[in-house]
Amino acid sequence: MAVFCTRVDVPLSEGVDMADISAEVARAVEESGIRNGVVSLFVEGSTGSLTTIEYEPGVAKDLKRAINRLAPPGEDYEHEKAWHDGNGHSHVQAALLGPSLCMAVRGGKVAAGTWQQAVVVNHDVRKRTRRVHVTVIGE
Amino acid sequence: MAVFCTRVDVPLSEGVDMADISAEVARAVEESGIRNGVVSLFVEGSTGSLTTIEYEPGVAKDLKRAINRLAPPGEDYEHEKAWHDGNGHSHVQAALLGPSLCMAVRGGKVAAGTWQQAVVVNHDVRKRTRRVHVTVIGE
Amino acid sequence: MAVFCTRVDVPLSEGVDMADISAEVARAVEESGIRNGVVSLFVEGSTGSLTTIEYEPGVAKDLKRAINRLAPPGEDYEHEKAWHDGNGHSHVQAALLGPSLCMAVRGGKVAAGTWQQAVVVNHDVRKRTRRVHVTVIGE
Numbered sequence: 139m140a141v142f143c144t145r146v147d148v149p150l151s152e153g154v155d156m157a158d159i160s161a162e163v164a165r166a167v168e169e170s171g172i173r174n175g176v177v178s179l180f181v182e183g184s185t186g187s188l189t190t191i192e193y194e195p196g197v198a199k200d201l202k203r204a205i206n207r208l209a210p211p212g213e214d215y216e217h218e219k220a221w222h223d224g225n226g227h228s229h230v231q232a233a234l235l236g237p238s239l240c241m242a243v244r245g246g247k248v249a250a251g252t253w254q255q256a257v258v259v260n261h262d263v264r265k266r267t268r269r270v271h272v273t274v275i276g277e
Numbered sequence: 278m279a280v281f282c283t284r285v286d287v288p289l290s291e292g293v294d295m296a297d298i299s300a301e302v303a304r305a306v307e308e309s310g311i312r313n314g315v316v317s318l319f320v321e322g323s324t325g326s327l328t329t330i331e332y333e334p335g336v337a338k339d340l341k342r343a344i345n346r347l348a349p350p351g352e353d354y355e356h357e358k359a360w361h362d363g364n365g366h367s368h369v370q371a372a373l374l375g376p377s378l379c380m381a382v383r384g385g386k387v388a389a390g391t392w393q394q395a396v397v398v399n400h401d402v403r404k405r406t407r408r409v410h411v412t413v414i415g416e
Numbered sequence: 417m418a419v420f421c422t423r424v425d426v427p428l429s430e431g432v433d434m435a436d437i438s439a440e441v442a443r444a445v446e447e448s449g450i451r452n453g454v455v456s457l458f459v460e461g462s463t464g465s466l467t468t469i470e471y472e473p474g475v476a477k478d479l480k481r482a483i484n485r486l487a488p489p490g491e492d493y494e495h496e497k498a499w500h501d502g503n504g505h506s507h508v509q510a511a512l513l514g515p516s517l518c519m520a521v522r523g524g525k526v527a528a529g530t531w532q533q534a535v536v537v538n539h540d541v542r543k544r545t546r547r548v549h550v551t552v553i554g555e
Binding site for chain 3: 315329336343373375379
């Protein structure tokens with residue numbers, strides 16, 4: 139049994155923006171030498187999130203629209219009344235999607251579908267470099 | 278410390294459809310011989326998801342309705358314009374729910390509530406056998 | 417490699433109510449002696465959930481409102497027709513948010529953002545002490 143830790147820093151535009159980090163995750167698994175176990179991803183910060191999608195421009199747009207419907211940018215937010223940083227909706231969106239994702243590792247590869255990519259999402263109203271912590275655990 | 282890997286293949290009807298996989302997860306934990314740690318579940322494919330519910334017909338129906346409200350089947354999706362496979366909403370629904378679930382293992386059992394079952398969801402517009410990778414880690 | 421298991425019991429008011437459990441999680445990581453790996457959280461029961469937020473009263477209120485929009489308390493639920501316990505919406509809300517959260521541990525600390533707290537949510541219609549299982553894995 140072993141654990142391997144690394145991280146990926148992903149520059150993203152103002153939200154909702156997202157990027158495919160599957161190649162970076164695959165590289166971490168390879169570097170770890172771990173054949174069977176899990177790769178756990180965690181995004182630092184309360185206005186980022188993680189999930190998997192078929193990463194093509196259509197799905198990305200559809201998902202952004204759905205996310206903006208969960209917590210629309212134009213509404214009144216209590217967070218704004220105290221902090222005035224314009225990102226009340228970003229906090230709610232990120233909390234609903236969640237900051238963690240845990241994928242299976244089998245035979246030294248991530249056991250995801252061919253059309254299933256790991257994505258990190260920036261919900262904030264300004265450009266952010268989102269830091270994703272990658273932990274591979276197994277043997 | 279040890280890791281135990283297996284998988285469960287679950288035939289499901291066109292989405293939103295779901296099945297209780299708690300018995301299969303319990304069996305994997307038992308087979309692993311691991312007493313304390315976690316059992317990590319990951320569904321392969323970008324139109325499947327995992328969560329826990331009280332698995333009874335009423336909650337299942339209520340959850341389906343809420344999922345179809347997050348990304349309604351009848352709307353226009355950008356994914357459709359390029360791919361014409363009718364499952365634009367399926368991709369969005371699955372991304373919002375998420376493909377992973379990680380439950381605690383204590384004393385050789387999954388530490389879930391009595392009325393809390395692990396379920397795999399098919400969001401796709403056709404029947405799919407959803408593959409769930411099960412990884413037990415602990416000692 | 418080692419695994420460390422503990423739990424946190426959090427008394428919460430009727431839902432949507434939530435509490436910051438970051439201090440308890442940090443203490444578990446410290447007690448474990450594990451420097452690098454993950455801390456996995458799992459809430460027992462089908463009307464509780466876990467996520468991270470910037471824990472301040474504004475965001476908490478905004479998130480509660482968004483959660484109540486996902487599955488409004490006032491609607492008709494199939495779960496009610498059989499069980500009459502008034503918490504049909506609670507089940508749906510909890511299933512959409514999800515019962516698990518897995519955070520990175522680096523240098524003996526949880527690698528969360530400064531303004532990113534782990535929270536446990538009670539969605540039930542009555543006071544509940546939510547039990548969160550905490551599993552630290554790493555070395």
